[in-house]
Amino acid sequence: AQKVTQTQTSISVxxxxxxxxxxxxxxxxxxxxxxxxxxxxxxxxxxxIRQDSYKKENATVGHYSLNFQKPKSSIGLIxxxxxxxxSAVYFCAMRDFNTGANTGKLTFGHGTILRVxx
Amino acid sequence: EAAVTQSPRNKVAVTGGKVxxxxxxxxxxxxMYWYRQDTGHGLRLIHYSYGAGSTEKGxxxxxxxxxxxxxxxxxxxxxxxxxxxxxxxxxASGDPYEQYFGPGTRLTVL
Numbered sequence: 001a002q003k004v005t006q007t008q009t010s011i012s013v014x015x016x017x018x019x020x021x022x023x024x025x026x027x028x029x030x031x032x033x034x035x036x037x038x039x040x041x042x043x044x045x046x047x048x049i050r051q052d053s054y055k056k057e058n059a060t061v062g063h064y065s066l067n068f069q070k071p072k073s074s075i076g077l078i079x080x081x082x083x084x085x086x087s088a089v090y091f092c093a094m095r096d097f098n099t100g101a102n103t104g105k106l107t108f109g110h111g112t113i114l115r116v117x118x
Numbered sequence: 119e120a121a122v123t124q125s126p127r128n129k130v131a132v133t134g135g136k137v138x139x140x141x142x143x144x145x146x147x148x149x150m151y152w153y154r155q156d157t158g159h160g161l162r163l164i165h166y167s168y169g170a171g172s173t174e175k176g177x178x179x180x181x182x183x184x185x186x187x188x189x190x191x192x193x194x195x196x197x198x199x200x201x202x203x204x205x206x207x208x209x210a211s212g213d214p215y216e217q218y219f220g221p222g223t224r225l226t227v228l
Contacts, residue, residue: 045219091160104149104214110160
């Protein structure tokens with residue numbers, strides 16, 4: 001069965017700095033997809049970025065990037081030049097080929113609370 | 119314009135009562151999902167559907183039923199609500215690469 005673990009419950013950083021959030025996963029599949037979602041204080045959940053397991057290049061979208069370490073089953077989210085509005089809960093999620101090929105089923109981690117302060 | 123909407127946004131129900139949570143999407147996605155979010159558990163999948171007329175059990179389906187009468191609509195049904203089902207419920211629609219979430223429904227079962 002799939003499992004996604006986020007060990008950091010909360011992180012606090014000063015704005016304009018860089019933060020990394022950790023995520024490790026378990027799967028028996030050789031092909032899978034990894035995602036990061038953001039939940040704002042209002043409760044809204046939005047997709048941020050995706051990493052396909054067969055790609056060696058780390059995905060980057062705006063000031064979000066990933067640190068994909070396949071041998072360690074790790075997918076870290078890096079936010080550069082953090083802003084106050086980056087304060088939110090960040091969820092790591094995974095879809096593997098067997099359970100999610102057609103249905104897009106995701107398994108989520110428990111989330112990491114990020115607080116960005118002046 | 120919001121592509122995934124949920125109703126109601128807040129609901130207070132009594133133990134043993136029937137509760138129906140509704141979700142509508144305008145993304146024309148085949149796949150739709152119902153999750154619940156509880157402190158310390160993240161998002162957990164209750165039921166999902168890969169098209170009109172289909173429903174499948176997710177990871178925590180006990181006590182819940184689902185209905186997908188059309189491409190746009192997906193309902194979550196609690197036939198006999200219990201206090202343990204007090205939670206925030208999210209509906210989502212998606213393709214294999216991204217899910218789009220609704221605003222959530224806060225359900226309190228007294």
